[in-house]
Amino acid sequence: MSSKKRKPLLRYLMSILLLTIVISVVYICFTIVYDLRVRYYNTTVLDNIAEANEACAVKFRHFIADIEKETSWKVEIISGLRSRETQIQLKRDNPRNAAVNKSRHVLGRAVDLILYKREGFRTIQLRKASSKASWLASRVPEIAKRYGLLWGGTYKNYHDPVHFEVN
């Protein structure tokens, strides 16, 4: 009697366990592919910058390596070297963006980056809209200072914490 009752329960538990394992494996594969894609894109952007300004590219490479070594955050570059046309368009889209003759991105002297980390199945991000306090807590602005980089989180009239530039 009791074995008949237990069997469906056991089967149910086994299927739950199997499902959990499958979901975890799929998720882990997804994170590995995501991180590889980010790493590849970061390298591409830094190589691009190097073509315009080798010294700045080297500095950004060390800066990013230090962030990933000294904090729990991973770095995803969202913008590097920009063409004059792109910058003109950005200024048109949002007048608060830098003019083409002012933007360090055109000279290969700036990067925009977001930070991310995973907690369980959750991904936490620090983006442009994130508060200055949470960026400061990441210790990334502190590392930037060490490299003499200007941080967009310190701008008076424009909150741009993703932006780091060589002065």
Ligand SMILES: [Zn+2]
């Ligand atoms: Zn920027």
